[in-house]
Amino acid sequence: MTRAPWIVFLKELRENFRDRRTLMTALLFGPLGAPVLFAVLMNVTLERGAERAEEPVEVVVVGREHAPNLVAFLQQQGAAIEERPGLTAENASGAVRRREAELVLVIPANFGEQLRAAQPAGVHLHADSSDTGTAGSRARLAAMLQGYSSRMASQRLQARGLSPLLVQPVAVDLVDVATPASRALLVLGILSYFIVFSTLMGGLYVAIDATAGERERGSLEPLLTNPVPREQIVYAKIASAALFMSLSLTLTVIGFAVGLRFVRLEELGMSANFGPEVAAGVIAVMLPFVVLGAALMTIVASFTRSYREAQSWLTAVLLIPTVPIIFAAIYQVQPSLRLMWIPSLSQHLAINGWLRDDPLPMAQLAVSGAATLALGLALAWIAARLYRREGILG
Amino acid sequence: MIVVEGLAKRFGDVVAVADVGFEASDGRITGLLGPNGAGKSTTLRMLYGALRPDNGRALIDGHDVARESMTALARLGVLPHGAGLYPHLTARENVRYFGELHGMSGAPLERRIDELVDALEMGPFADRRTKGFSQGQKLKVALARALVHSPRNVVLDEPTNGLDVLATRSLRDLIRRLRDAGHCVLFSSHVMQEVAALCDEIVIVGGGRVVARGTPAEIGARVQGGSLEDAFVAALSGDGGTTDVPVPGSAAVSAAGSAGAERARGDVA
Numbered sequence: 296m297t298r299a300p301w302i303v304f305l306k307e308l309r310e311n312f313r314d315r316r317t318l319m320t321a322l323l324f325g326p327l328g329a330p331v332l333f334a335v336l337m338n339v340t341l342e343r344g345a346e347r348a349e350e351p352v353e354v355v356v357v358g359r360e361h362a363p364n365l366v367a368f369l370q371q372q373g374a375a376i377e378e379r380p381g382l383t384a385e386n387a388s389g390a391v392r393r394r395e396a397e398l399v400l401v402i403p404a405n406f407g408e409q410l411r412a413a414q415p416a417g418v419h420l421h422a423d424s425s426d427t428g429t430a431g432s433r434a435r436l437a438a439m440l441q442g443y444s445s446r447m448a449s450q451r452l453q454a455r456g457l458s459p460l461l462v463q464p465v466a467v468d469l470v471d472v473a474t475p476a477s478r479a480l481l482v483l484g485i486l487s488y489f490i491v492f493s494t495l496m497g498g499l500y501v502a503i504d505a506t507a508g509e510r511e512r513g514s515l516e517p518l519l520t521n522p523v524p525r526e527q528i529v530y531a532k533i534a535s536a537a538l539f540m541s542l543s544l545t546l547t548v549i550g551f552a553v554g555l556r557f558v559r560l561e562e563l564g565m566s567a568n569f570g571p572e573v574a575a576g577v578i579a580v581m582l583p584f585v586v587l588g589a590a591l592m593t594i595v596a597s598f599t600r601s602y603r604e605a606q607s608w609l610t611a612v613l614l615i616p617t618v619p620i621i622f623a624a625i626y627q628v629q630p631s632l633r634l635m636w637i638p639s640l641s642q643h644l645a646i647n648g649w650l651r652d653d654p655l656p657m658a659q660l661a662v663s664g665a666a667t668l669a670l671g672l673a674l675a676w677i678a679a680r681l682y683r684r685e686g687i688l689g
Numbered sequence: 690m691i692v693v694e695g696l697a698k699r700f701g702d703v704v705a706v707a708d709v710g711f712e713a714s715d716g717r718i719t720g721l722l723g724p725n726g727a728g729k730s731t732t733l734r735m736l737y738g739a740l741r742p743d744n745g746r747a748l749i750d751g752h753d754v755a756r757e758s759m760t761a762l763a764r765l766g767v768l769p770h771g772a773g774l775y776p777h778l779t780a781r782e783n784v785r786y787f788g789e790l791h792g793m794s795g796a797p798l799e800r801r802i803d804e805l806v807d808a809l810e811m812g813p814f815a816d817r818r819t820k821g822f823s824q825g826q827k828l829k830v831a832l833a834r835a836l837v838h839s840p841r842n843v844v845l846d847e848p849t850n851g852l853d854v855l856a857t858r859s860l861r862d863l864i865r866r867l868r869d870a871g872h873c874v875l876f877s878s879h880v881m882q883e884v885a886a887l888c889d890e891i892v893i894v895g896g897g898r899v900v901a902r903g904t905p906a907e908i909g910a911r912v913q914g915g916s917l918e919d920a921f922v923a924a925l926s927g928d929g930g931t932t933d934v935p936v937p938g939s940a941a942v943s944a945a946g947s948a949g950a951e952r953a954r955g956d957v958a
Contacts, residue, residue, distance in 0.1 A: 302789045306778070313777040313818075513773030517834065520737045520769070521790040522762040685740050 307535035325493030326546030330554030497543020498536035502592035507605035526679035587671030695745030707897035720888035766840035776820035791838035825856035845876035
C-alpha cells in the first residue's frame with residue numbers, strides 16, 4: 296500500500312485545481328496582488344520623498360519690511376514667503392502651536408539698525424520641533440538663515456580686507472543619507488514578508504479543505520475506513536498544501552521580478568537586484584519554509600471544528616511570521632548564524648541580503664534551510680500523531 | 690463474518706456502549722435495532738476503527754480491528770452515518786479514489802466501477818460532479834464507494850435516513866442482493882418496520898447493551914404479545930437488561946449463521 300500517499304496527494308491536487316477559490320488565492324491573488332501592491336507602495340514612497348525635497352519651504356514672515364534683503368535672499372533660496380494680516384510677534388507662537396502655520400519668522404523693527412551697527416541682529420523663528428512632518432522644512436529654513444548670516448559675515452570681512460576663510464576653521468560637508476533611496480530600502484525590507492504571506496495564502500484553502508473541510512463534509516470518516524495508515528494520509532495532505540504553496544511562491548517571486556522593473560529605482564541610483572539568480576535563490580531559501588507552513592496550517596486546521604473556524608484561525612497564523620520580521624525591523628538586526636535558527640526571520644534576512652546585493656554566506660543559508668526544514672518535519676510528525684487520535688473525527 | 694465481543698465505550702462520564710456482543714454471519718442480513726442514543730453508531734464506529742473500544746473487541750473475518758486494522762479494514766465496506774462525498778469530483782472519481790486506496794487499479798477497477806454504476810443505476814449522474822446531488826444520488830455514490838473493493842463484510846450505519854420511498858426500496862434490493870451473493874451485511878436502524886422487513890437476524894440494542902437477538906420470529910415468540918414491536922418496546926422502556934426477553938444462546942445464532950451461508954452465491958460480489 297505504498298501507493299496510497301501518492302493516490303491521496305493526486306486526489307487532493309485534482310480536487311483543489313477544480314476549486315475556484317483555492318486556485319484564485321494560490322495562483323492569482325497572491326502572485327499578482329502582492330507585487331502590484333508592493334510596486335504601488337514603493338512608488339508612492341519614492342514620490343513622496345522626491346516631492347518633499349523639491350517643495351518650497353513655506354514661511355510666514357512678520358515684519359517683512361524690516362529686512363527686504365533677507366526676504367529676497369530666502370525667496371531666492373526656494374522659500375515661499377507669505378504674510379498674514381493680524382499675525383504679530385506676540386501671537387506667532389500660538390499660531391504655530393495651533394498648526395495654523397508651520398514656520399513663522401518674526402523680524403523685529405530694529406533688525407536693520409542692529410545690522411548696520413554690526414551687532415548680532417536677532418530674528419525669531421517659531422516652529423514646533425515635536426512636529427516631525429515639518430522637520431525637513433525647519434532644517435532647510437534654518438540652513439538658509441545660516442547661509443544669509445555667513446554671507447553677511449564674509450562681506451564684512453572682505454570689506455575689512457580679510458579672507459572669509461579665516462572664520463571657517465572647519466568645513467562641514469553633510470552627506471545626507473536620509474534620502475528617498477533609504478526610504479525605498481526600508482520598503483524593500485518588507486518585500487520578504489509579502490513573499491512569506493503570499494506563500495502561506497497559496498496553501499491556506501488546501502490545508503483547510505483537507506482537514507476541517509473534509510471533516511465538515513463527512514468524508515473524513517469514510518476516508519479513514521480505508522486500509523491506509525493515517526499518517527500516510529496526513530503526509531499526503533501536507534504535501535498537497537505544500538505543492539500549492541510552492542506554486543504560489545514561484546509565481547509571486549516571478550511577479551516581483553517583473554513588477555520591480557516598473558518601480559523607478561534607477562532614479563535613486565539603486566538597482567533592483569532581482570534577476571533570475573536572485574529569484575531562484577529566494578525560491579530555494581523559501582522551500583523549507585513551505586514545508587513548515589503547510590504542516591503548521593494542517594495542524595491548526597485539524598484542531599478547529601468547522602471550515603469557518605479554521606479560516607479565522609489560519610488568518611491569525613498568517614500573522615505569526617510577521618513577528619520576527621517586525622522585531623528585525625525595529626532592532627535593525629544584522630544577519631548572524633544564531634538568527635538563522637529562527638524560521639521566517641532567517642528567510643527575511645536571506646532575501647534582504649540578496650536585495651541589498653550583500654548575499655548571506657552559504658553557512659548561514661544552510662542553517663536557515665536545515666533549521667526550518669527540521670521544524671517543518673517535526674510539525675508534520677505531530678500532525679500525523681494528531682490523526683491517530685479518535686478525537687480527530689469530531 | 691463479523692464478531693463483536695463485549696464492546697464498551699464511554700465518553701467522559703457518559704457510557705455510550707456498556708456491553709455489546711453479537712455475531713453477523715456471511716450470507717445473512719443482520720440488523721442492529723435500537724432507539725436513538727442506544728449505542729448503535731458508537732458500536733459500528735468501533736467496528737470499523739473510527740473509535741477505540743475501552744473494552745472488548747471486534748473481529749472482521751477473524752481479524753481484530755484494533756490490532757490488525759489494515760487487514761480487517763480491507764475486508765470491510767463501510768457506509769458511515771452521514772457519509773460525505775468530494776463535491777469537486779465526479780461520482781465515478783469518488784468511487785475510484787476509494788478503489789485505489791484499497792489497492793485496485795487499471796482495468797479491473799474500471800470494470801468494477803462500471804458494474805456498480807449499473808447495479809446502483811448511477812448511469813445518468815456517474816460522470817457529473819457530486820456537488821448538488823440529491824440525497825438519494827449521494828447515498829448511491831457513497832454505497833458504491835463502500836462496495837468498490839467487493840468487501841466480504843458490509844456495514845451500513847442508518848443507510849435509509851433521509852431517503853425517499855423509491856430510494857429506500859432500491860437500497861433494500863441492493864442489501865438483499867449482497868446477502869444472496871454471500872456477503873455479511875450489518876446495518877443499523879431505529880425503524881423497526883425496516884429491520885423486520887429486511888433482516889434475517891436482529892440485534893436489539895438499548896442503553897448500550899444487547900437486550901435481545903435472534904431471527905424476527907424467534908424474538909417475537911419470546912415476548913408476551915408475540916410481536917417484534919413488543920420486543921422493541923421492551924428495549925425502549927430503558928431497563929433492557931431486566932426484561933423477560935431472553936438473549937438467545939450463541940449456539941442458536943451460529944446455527945442460523947451456517948444456514949445462511951448455504952445460500953446461493955450470487956453475481957453481485
